[in-house]
Amino acid sequence: MSRRIKNTISSKELLQAMGGIRDCYVKEADYAACAVTKKQPHRWYVAAGMAAMLALSILLPNLNKATAYAMQSLPVIGEYFKLVTFREYRFDDGRHSADVKWNKIYADKAGMDDSEKTGKQAHKSVKEINAQMEQKTEKLLKEFKKQVGALGYSSLTVDSKVVTNSSKYYCVMLSAFSSQADGYQADAFYTIEKSTGNLLELSNLFPENADYVDVLTAQIKKQMRQNMKKDENNVYFLDTDTPAALFDKIDENQQFYINGKDEIVICFAEGDVAPASMGTLHFVIPQKVVKELQKNE
DSSP: OOOOOOOOHEEEEHHHHHHSOOOOHHHHHHHHHHHHHOOGGHHHHHHHHHHHHHHHTTTTOOOOOOHHHHHHSTTTTOSSSSEEEEEEEEOOSEEEEEEEEEEEEOGGGGGSOHHHHHHHHHHHHHHHHHHHHHHHHHHHHHHHHTTTSSOOOEEEEEEEEEEEOOEEEEEEEEEEEEESSEEEEEEEEEEEEEETTOOOGGGGSSSSTOOHHHHHHHHHHHHHHHHHHHHHOOOOSSSSGGGGGOOOOOTTOOOEEOOOTTTTTEOOOSSSSSSSGGGGGGEEOOOHHHHHHHTTO
């Protein structure tokens, strides 16, 4: 089990942290308190409280590295992971256009509340995700550049964003939209479990012998049929005369992410389980279904 974040800070650490405040701000806070004391003695406590709040409000921007490290034990300060854009590519010649961003995840050691082993695993997972996102992005850009100078029109947009940053999970989506004659959206999802630092696959969420593929597939098909009843424009590859297009079951490691409610969201690319005109599709799996599969874990 991981260790909990320390919710208190020692007197020594607090003194070190307070030492990072510039003297001028301390003097200003002292002056405000004294001035109020002389005029209105009965409000001294209010003024002192305001001065303390002022001191804390200016504490963070004036911390040196050593002081900031001491303050990491305070709750809320520091984050596990950050998604940062480190490179961009833009092109437009009137017929072909591209807007591509290379983003990387950075793991903040100070934000990890677990063991050294967990921290190392988190950095390993981040490195793997960054490599995959860069590889996919470079491949898409290479294909786009082949179209430049050719007849017709084409475009490419690539970016990534954080879809979940909860106490348990950090999920990032790499999104790419390319168009020539038709447009095509392709997404890739990456989920890190914060307590272990592991990059998760769908199979990691269930016991080894759990029949999760069939159970989740049944739940998704149920939702599809409900959606078709609600709106006739919703069409899925459930009942078709073309066996090759029929949606049979999800993959063992189907694309997914975990939302802010800790629910598993199964994701499909355009054209996988429905006409491409319906775009990418996401299905939220009820927690009661997941818990039933995980109860023997």
